[in-house]
Amino acid sequence: MLNYWNRQDNPATFETLEEVRANAPGVTSKLSGAGRFKQILNPALENFPNDLAYFYRSPDIYGAETGARNNTTFIVFAPCRMETKEEGKAYLEGLGLIRLIDEAIGTIILQMPQKAEGYTEDDLQYSYTLYNALLSQKAFIEIDGERCVPAESEYCGGYGKTYMFGVDAGATFMNNFVAGSRDELIGRVAGYFTYGGEMSEEVTVSQYVPAFIVNGTTTAIRKFREANKTDAYKLAEGISCFFNQALPIREVRTAEDQDGKIGCWMEKAFRSMFMFLQRTSNVQTKYLEPRVTNCYQGYVPAPAITRFALSRRNPILNEKTVIGNLQVTFIKDSETFSDMKSPGGMMSEPGDYLDTWYEVLPQEVLNNTAPEHSVPLLLANHGGGDDVLMFLDETGILLTAGEQNFAIAAPMHSGITLIGGELLPRFAKYILSKYPALDPERVWVTGYSMGGWATYHCISHHPEVFAAACPMAMPLRDLPDSAAELYKKYDLPAMIISSTYDFAAWDAENNHLNDGGRDFLQTYCKFNGIAPVEEFDYVKYPVIGRPFDSLEITTVNGEWRNGEWLIKNDKGVPMIGMNVTEYLMHSLWPGYGDIAYNFFKHYRRDQKTSEIIYTE
Numbered sequence: 001m002l003n004y005w006n007r008q009d010n011p012a013t014f015e016t017l018e019e020v021r022a023n024a025p026g027v028t029s030k031l032s033g034a035g036r037f038k039q040i041l042n043p044a045l046e047n048f049p050n051d052l053a054y055f056y057r058s059p060d061i062y063g064a065e066t067g068a069r070n071n072t073t074f075i076v077f078a079p080c081r082m083e084t085k086e087e088g089k090a091y092l093e094g095l096g097l098i099r100l101i102d103e104a105i106g107t108i109i110l111q112m113p114q115k116a117e118g119y120t121e122d123d124l125q126y127s128y129t130l131y132n133a134l135l136s137q138k139a140f141i142e143i144d145g146e147r148c149v150p151a152e153s154e155y156c157g158g159y160g161k162t163y164m165f166g167v168d169a170g171a172t173f174m175n176n177f178v179a180g181s182r183d184e185l186i187g188r189v190a191g192y193f194t195y196g197g198e199m200s201e202e203v204t205v206s207q208y209v210p211a212f213i214v215n216g217t218t219t220a221i222r223k224f225r226e227a228n229k230t231d232a233y234k235l236a237e238g239i240s241c242f243f244n245q246a247l248p249i250r251e252v253r254t255a256e257d258q259d260g261k262i263g264c265w266m267e268k269a270f271r272s273m274f275m276f277l278q279r280t281s282n283v284q285t286k287y288l289e290p291r292v293t294n295c296y297q298g299y300v301p302a303p304a305i306t307r308f309a310l311s312r313r314n315p316i317l318n319e320k321t322v323i324g325n326l327q328v329t330f331i332k333d334s335e336t337f338s339d340m341k342s343p344g345g346m347m348s349e350p351g352d353y354l355d356t357w358y359e360v361l362p363q364e365v366l367n368n369t370a371p372e373h374s375v376p377l378l379l380a381n382h383g384g385g386d387d388v389l390m391f392l393d394e395t396g397i398l399l400t401a402g403e404q405n406f407a408i409a410a411p412m413h414s415g416i417t418l419i420g421g422e423l424l425p426r427f428a429k430y431i432l433s434k435y436p437a438l439d440p441e442r443v444w445v446t447g448y449s450m451g452g453w454a455t456y457h458c459i460s461h462h463p464e465v466f467a468a469a470c471p472m473a474m475p476l477r478d479l480p481d482s483a484a485e486l487y488k489k490y491d492l493p494a495m496i497i498s499s500t501y502d503f504a505a506w507d508a509e510n511n512h513l514n515d516g517g518r519d520f521l522q523t524y525c526k527f528n529g530i531a532p533v534e535e536f537d538y539v540k541y542p543v544i545g546r547p548f549d550s551l552e553i554t555t556v557n558g559e560w561r562n563g564e565w566l567i568k569n570d571k572g573v574p575m576i577g578m579n580v581t582e583y584l585m586h587s588l589w590p591g592y593g594d595i596a597y598n599f600f601k602h603y604r605r606d607q608k609t610s611e612i613i614y615t616e
Contacts, residue, residue: 004356004412005032006067006387008155012102013057014089015156018050024155031064031154040141042133042150049114052126054088055156056108058101063154065414067387069394072106072275073135073158075189077119077170077178081112088112095263097165100270103317107156109134119173127178128185135159135188160278160394161313163191165266171197175220179205187308191274192224195262199223207306210277211252212269214262224252247558249277249312275315275322279308280394282584283501300553300561305583309559311590314399316389324402327366328389329359336430340423342416352415354423358388360401360408361435370437376406377438378600379428379466381413381420381447381454383473386588388412395448395472396593404597407431407438413454420454421461421480428458428465441467441604441613446596448472448588452504463492464610468603470577470596472497473504473586475516476523487527491569491612494524495577495599497592499584506580512538512545513578521546521567521576528575530567544578556591560584564595573614574602 008027015023021041029039062070074097082088088110092098101108111127113119133150134157140147166174171194178186180203186192187207194213199220205227213221221242228250230242243251253273257265283305314323321328337354344350364370378401382391388410392398401408409431413420428445432438445466447455452474459469460483469492496517498505505517513521513536521544522532536545549568556562561582566574579595604613 002352002355002412002415003032004064004414006062006064006070006389007060008063010057010059010061012059013055014085015055015057016050016085017045017048017053017055020055020152020156021045024151028063028149028151028154037140038146038148039151040143040148042152043141044129044133045152048126048129051083052112052114052123053130054082054085054110056089056092056098056101056110057156058098058105058107061105061107061156062387062389065385065387066390068154068157069159069390070105070387071158071161072101072104073162074101074106074108075131075162075164076108076110077164077166077173078110078112079168079170080118081116082110096267097263100267104270104275104315106158106161109156113169113173118169119177121177123173124177124181128182131185131188133157135162160188160190160280161275162189162279163193163270163274164189165193166195166197167262168196171195171216172199173197175199176203179203179209179223181206184307187306188279190277190279190310191269193266193269193274194220195257195265208250208310210249210273210310212265212273213252213254214257214265216254221252221254228252249310250558275317276312277310278313278393278590279310280588280590281308282587282589283307300555302561302582303555303559305559309557309589311396311557312399313393313396313590314402316398321360321398321402323399324405325363326360326398326402326408327363329361330356331359332356337423337427340419340426342419349415354411354413354416354427357409357411357427358392359431360392360398360410362405362407365407365435365437368435368437372436373439373441375437375439376442376444376600377428377431378406378408379424379443379445379458380408380410381424381445381451382410383447383449383451383588384414386448386451391448391451391588394588394590396590397446397596398593399590400593400597404601406442406597407435413451417450417454417457421457424454424458425462425465439604441607442600443605444468444470444596444600444603446470446472447474448592449474449586453477459492459494460486463487463490464605466492467605467612468493468495468600470495470497470599471520472592472596473499473502475504475514476519479523484527490610491528491575492524493528493573493575493577493599493603493612493614494520495564495566495579495596496520497579497595499581499586499589501584502586504586505578510538512536512543517578518545521578524576525567529569530576549574556581560589560591562591562595573612575612
């Protein structure tokens, strides 16, 4: 058994920073997770004033592996100092934010001014210190040659699903100090709410950020519109919405409130706007210079990039997705797969077996009202050290499933990937048998990094189970000798998804495929009856090095230039794909879900003949 669990099993807590630091290491050191390092206190917070912030943690907050990245974080800048925890908690309860975070799951950080007379520039530095310490995961600190992990960020922090709220003086502080701050602060925020407050004409908002402004000044509205480059307008239910037509998530909503219903407006901002947005860190620095600028990519200008990309997401509230109303269920089953045990090695102990997974299902599949065999199934394999739910969210798979109405089975396979070739196809067939509405002709498989390796295991041992495959960010490896014989009987459409600063398929220095990308193309072309090339020619075929049948270059989400090459078999069916996004590191990116689905959706496997059926 893997004994995986991604919650902290905690009651609700309301603490000072001193209490957070006293409690955090003991809690996080007991959480599960492969490679859990020694938990320490963050030295950056050692001299942080104890009376500048209070911390509310919702019950059963996420943790373990990188599960803390599932948490939602509200940063609230109070209008004045609050001298006691009781006063601070009452303020948040009065706004309704505690009820809201209990539903979303996560943390509220209530920051107050250092001085009774209000916020100053010193409070901005305190903000940098506090949020750099808390809004990160797996930030290692080396002490005497030993890797250590600060405990506070997992105990009460989050990553990416971070939203700021300010009222009156707190709003003025956000506008005059935070909004013009470094990318590492304002650029991490996926939603920015102010009620009242002023804004200096001298301030320039340094980063695009979705903003909801109530009783704001014309200066504030204008400056946030400029930062988001809004060029369109709509009005509904008394709320003005200025948005960027090409990138609608970059928007500014404004409203007037004469009734003092601050909490109601905060909840409206979160439910209608913020919770559908997240930030992800996909490049090392916003100053990264694009290298892939010639040849085919030259037809599409290189876009500006940011360190913390803003993307859409599909939030989960009360175990249901908001988009698509998919039921998200954590399954713990110690019986069904207990006969298939790991021999040990690679993060596992001898005897480990599959006993936990997520099922993400349309309601009509769950209650068996959908027609038989009408809903596709995606087997989705997480990366090494990644939380399963985080993987589905941060690759955009959860969003794509909600919009396209397919089911997901996502196993926790850390430590048992080595037996995945037999185990995971069996798992997929088990899910099919459990829910008659699922379509055995449209079973697709994908996975990121170690999950990409699991994907290769699946399709090299049992290609007949799947209609298409998209390994992500993983070069081809450990192919069994038996695979060549299997592919004499079965074809399988396959596309590798990678990026220019990832090791999976790309040589960024030379602007073309690396050995991993070439091995994938050569092997799966051969498996699908397409002649491999004798030598890759990057002069005749820049970037991909071999003949192909189609190429599409697009810019995704306004920041990421993406290329997709397809190679057809002798029947004219695209069977092999190579998809590469520029600038990204080896990291989860919300665009991958749509990229994979747009490949998958064309394929099914006939259950009588086992042939691949392709539709435009």
